[in-house]
Amino acid sequence: GAGVSQSPRYKVAKRGQDVALRCDPISGHVSLFWYQQALGQGPEFLTYFQNEAQLDKSGLPSDRFFAERPEGSVSTLKIQRTQQEDSAVYLCASSPRQGMGVEDGYTFGSGTRLTVV
């Protein structure tokens, strides 16, 4: 597609519910990133894929967070047993190049706003 597409745009979950957030990167982009943006804060890194390989998941806040990119294109961020502190905008970004030496800022999607009630 022309840009990075994320769905759903908005998600309301009851505390304890599992959610899955989808990211469709730009076709052919090798690198894919997930960031979490809490209200009034800047985005914070969650995890990074190069093709289907998850090379860095150091930013995932707990073992309730899980991300996958099985075929090296679409990625899903799954949050199990959601808590109120998980409420945030989840941003996906992709880049045509491999992680090391990326010189371009990534292309970000519009995000999924998750509200846990």
Place this chain on the structure above:
Amino acid sequence: AQSVTQLDSQVPVFEEAPVELRCNYSSSVSVYLFWYVQYPNQGLQLLLKYLSGSTLVKGINGFEAEFNKSQTSFHLRKPSVHISDTAEYFCAVRRSGYSTLTFGKGTMLLVSP
């Protein structure tokens, strides 16, 4: 580890006035620096970046920024703002050899007539 400080959470300014949004970073190694803009309910759009070379970089929409290594700063400037520049602006740093970005908390630019 690197960190990014955006000193102002909000900057109100009148249309056609100049503006400077401040950004300071801390890192013990070489870094690349970026400014992003975020309009309401949208993703982040790259304004400009400093990778190497000239310390004055020009970006889209008439914005520019100057890299100052001695002061570890990368302030964003525009000589004359428009109402349409109202948005949140994020400074970000990427450590040389790594792929992830570290963002500041953002500065809300509010342009009024």
